[in-house]
Amino acid sequence: MDLGDIGAAVRIAFTYFTILYLTGLGGLFSERSGIVNIGLEGLMVVGTVTGAAGVAVFAGPAPEGMGLGAGGVVLGLLFGALCGALFASVHAVATINFRVDHIVSGVVINLVAIGLARFLSYIFFEQATQSDPGGPHLGRVDIPLLSDIPGGLGNAFRNLSPVFLFAVFLVVPVTFALYRTRWGLRLRSAGENPEATRSLGVAVAPLRWQGVLLSGALAGLSGAFLSVEVVGNWREGQTLGLGFIALAALILSNWDPRRLMFAAFLFGFAQAIPLRLDDAPIISALPPQFINMIPYVVTIVAIAGFVAKVRPPAAAGRAYEGAGGG
Amino acid sequence: MAAGTASIGAPRPRPPWLESAIGQGLALIAAFAIAIAVGSLIVVLYGESPLTVYGAMLRFAFKDVTSVGTILSIATPLIFAALAVSVCFKGGLFNIGVEGQFLVGMVTASWAALYLDFLPGLLHLIAVLLFACLGGMIYAAVPGILKVKTGAHEVVTTIMMNGIAVSVVAYALNGPLKFTKAPPGQNVDLRTDIFEPSALVPDLGHLFGVEPSAHLSWLFPIAIVAAVVVWVLFRRMRLGYEARAIGSSAGSARAGGISIGVVQIKLFLISGALAGLIGMQQVLGERGALVQNYEAQLGFTGIAVAFLGQNNPIGIVFAAILWAVLSRGETALQIDTDVPREFVIILQGILIFCVVVVYQVARRRLARLQLQRAGAEVGLRDTAAPEDEGRKDD
Numbered sequence: 279m280d281l282g283d284i285g286a287a288v289r290i291a292f293t294y295f296t297i298l299y300l301t302g303l304g305g306l307f308s309e310r311s312g313i314v315n316i317g318l319e320g321l322m323v324v325g326t327v328t329g330a331a332g333v334a335v336f337a338g339p340a341p342e343g344m345g346l347g348a349g350g351v352v353l354g355l356l357f358g359a360l361c362g363a364l365f366a367s368v369h370a371v372a373t374i375n376f377r378v379d380h381i382v383s384g385v386v387i388n389l390v391a392i393g394l395a396r397f398l399s400y401i402f403f404e405q406a407t408q409s410d411p412g413g414p415h416l417g418r419v420d421i422p423l424l425s426d427i428p429g430g431l432g433n434a435f436r437n438l439s440p441v442f443l444f445a446v447f448l449v450v451p452v453t454f455a456l457y458r459t460r461w462g463l464r465l466r467s468a469g470e471n472p473e474a475t476r477s478l479g480v481a482v483a484p485l486r487w488q489g490v491l492l493s494g495a496l497a498g499l500s501g502a503f504l505s506v507e508v509v510g511n512w513r514e515g516q517t518l519g520l521g522f523i524a525l526a527a528l529i530l531s532n533w534d535p536r537r538l539m540f541a542a543f544l545f546g547f548a549q550a551i552p553l554r555l556d557d558a559p560i561i562s563a564l565p566p567q568f569i570n571m572i573p574y575v576v577t578i579v580a581i582a583g584f585v586a587k588v589r590p591p592a593a594a595g596r597a598y599e600g601a602g603g604g
Numbered sequence: 605m606a607a608g609t610a611s612i613g614a615p616r617p618r619p620p621w622l623e624s625a626i627g628q629g630l631a632l633i634a635a636f637a638i639a640i641a642v643g644s645l646i647v648v649l650y651g652e653s654p655l656t657v658y659g660a661m662l663r664f665a666f667k668d669v670t671s672v673g674t675i676l677s678i679a680t681p682l683i684f685a686a687l688a689v690s691v692c693f694k695g696g697l698f699n700i701g702v703e704g705q706f707l708v709g710m711v712t713a714s715w716a717a718l719y720l721d722f723l724p725g726l727l728h729l730i731a732v733l734l735f736a737c738l739g740g741m742i743y744a745a746v747p748g749i750l751k752v753k754t755g756a757h758e759v760v761t762t763i764m765m766n767g768i769a770v771s772v773v774a775y776a777l778n779g780p781l782k783f784t785k786a787p788p789g790q791n792v793d794l795r796t797d798i799f800e801p802s803a804l805v806p807d808l809g810h811l812f813g814v815e816p817s818a819h820l821s822w823l824f825p826i827a828i829v830a831a832v833v834v835w836v837l838f839r840r841m842r843l844g845y846e847a848r849a850i851g852s853s854a855g856s857a858r859a860g861g862i863s864i865g866v867v868q869i870k871l872f873l874i875s876g877a878l879a880g881l882i883g884m885q886q887v888l889g890e891r892g893a894l895v896q897n898y899e900a901q902l903g904f905t906g907i908a909v910a911f912l913g914q915n916n917p918i919g920i921v922f923a924a925i926l927w928a929v930l931s932r933g934e935t936a937l938q939i940d941t942d943v944p945r946e947f948v949i950i951l952q953g954i955l956i957f958c959v960v961v962v963y964q965v966a967r968r969r970l971a972r973l974q975l976q977r978a979g980a981e982v983g984l985r986d987t988a989a990p991e992d993e994g995r996k997d998d
Contacts, residue, residue, distance in 0.1 A: 386911070386953075389904060390957065393949025406946055525759075575764075
């Protein structure tokens with residue numbers, strides 16, 4: 279192991295950070311509005327298949343696709359986000375309008391997503407479990423100055439997807455919207471005390487719908503990023519439980535978009551260990567199967583160690599009885 | 605005064621259990637009707653007639669006794685899985701880790717099958733099944749203890765445990781349990797050695813004229829027995845009462861002197877024991893070894909089946925069989941129609957969603973009805989009314 283390996287590991291961690299941060303932000307909007315969303319994984323799954331399909335249509339070569347280049351890839355990613363939001367509306371209808379238990383509905387979302395992805399894949403790609411590899415993606419960028427760090431560490435900042443930068447800078451508008459706008463205050467109040475929100479003449483249900491739709495859009499975008507920008511095609515099962523790890527990062531962050539960046543990077547780095555740091559001291563002594571367990575163990579330890587120190591939105595997971603009309 | 609006279613002249617009201625049974629039944633029928641209707645819509649979009657498609661699926665599923673046997677053997681692991689999910693669910697716990705517990709149960713059972721072969725006859729099989737339960741229990745204890753001791757939500761920890769379990773199986777197959785007696789000169793896929801016959805579950809189907817290819821084993825009646833045991837546990841035993849109390853209101857349960865943590869860990873252990881048996885159909889009933897390309901995802905399907913069976917052990921048996929009929933029908937779609945086989949997964953998904961939503965709506969209706977009636981009986985009709993007016997907000 280040398281510094282180059284660490285640089286490469288950090289680069290992988292950045293990739294996983296992007297996935298976990300986008301998805302985690304989705305969960306944040308939903309839970310801050312009072313709707314627990316453990317369907318993030320399923321929303322990501324839908325994003326992976328529809329994002330890949332969107333890119334194939336908008337950016338694919340001329341006969342089948344429109345050949346729109348980088349703009350087409352962006353449209354494809356946005357299509358994944360749109361489909362994620364559409365699928366999340368199922369969760370919104372179930373939890374907000376029918377007041378189904380949030381966890382039950384989230385579990386159903388995850389179960390249905392697997393079948394839905396296969397079905398959509400069959401429609402888009404005429405095969406149920408993957409699309410053709412090597413699809414178009416966005417150009418890679420090097421970060422000025424940081425990518426010139428000598429000794430291999432600069433590798434971490436080279437050859438990155440623009441979506442990574444998008445995710446990093448997203449913290450600014452999200453934090454502003456959540457803590458500095460009227461909408462953000464209302465969204466948070468819907469998740470803390472919906473009865474009080476209602477008593478001030480603010481309708482709770484639309485706020486919660488917005489929270490859930492945003493969670494679908496962000497998780498869908500994250501899934502589309504995974505299939506389009508990271509892997510290069512859609513494959514069944516490629517989300518690998520990252521939606522749940524994003525949920526764990528959200529808990530660790532105490533539902534704060536700024537702290538979520540650190541949590542997402544921590545779990546992202548844990549993901550990189552089996553891939554790049556498997557010959558580091560101590561780790562290399564383990565059988566390879568045990569090294570693969572590291573990201574999951576890190577997640578469990580982090581959650582078990584920190585869960586007592588965080589406080590979820592007070593009304594998250596609780597049905598608001600006046601939700602239908604108010 | 606009106607309340608007093610009303611209850612004298614009125615016919616005796618139906619007992620609550622019958623009322624909720626009727627309510628649940630109606631809810632199920634409504635959910636099925638909606639699911640079949642939506643499914644038909646998709647079929648029509650493919651330019652096929654719904655009658656042809658549903659007919660082809662049913663005809664294929666019930667074409668002969670062997671096909672029925674196959675359905676029951678598909679249902680066997682699903683019954684164990686759904687029971688495992690439902691045991692935790694009754695206590696308000698979401699054991700999404702049934703998948704991981706079932707994988708670890710396959711590993712411990714395989715160890716017992718390989719290394720406890722000195723046990724005579726049936727004792728060997730019993731030991732293997734006990735080790736399957738034990739593996740699932742140990743693995744389920746971890747999220748249970750974490751939940752009680754640290755408050756870590758079981759949904760997150762069990763999902764992570766599932767990821768770890770995949771590596772546990774891979775480690776076992778590459779290391780301690782890897783086959784040693786490969787047939788010479790042949791390439792063998794990664795697996796354990798073939799188990800002694802004494803470790804295997806005997807075939808049951810041949811008694812009913814079912815071909816051995818259906819792999820209908822004695823595990824099916826064992827699954828039924830497990831369902832009855834779970835039913836007795838929750839309806840007739842103290843633990844079941846305590847679990848239901850926690851599931852409906854943790855606060856009241858604590859106030860009633862129930863030790864929530866102890867009950868939750870017990871539920872996780874029972875759930876894990878049931879989960880350990882999920883893999884036995886494929887390991888002991890079909891393959892006679894633990895193989896690398898084992899059938900996964902059964903733990904997750906168990907969640908769907910548990911919802912479909914409304915967490916009722918008897919309902920779960922029927923839900924698992926229905927699920928198996930649909931899965932079996934996939935093949936018919938491929939042979940007889942233009943509808944892709946993935947249609948079945950969509951249909952199953954719609955069905956689950958409808959059941960969950962309709963059941964929730966029906967439960968609220970019923971609760972409101974009972975509240976009103978109780979109010980009327982104690983002469984508080986007027987106080988029940990504002991409650992009702994408040995609902996007009998909906």
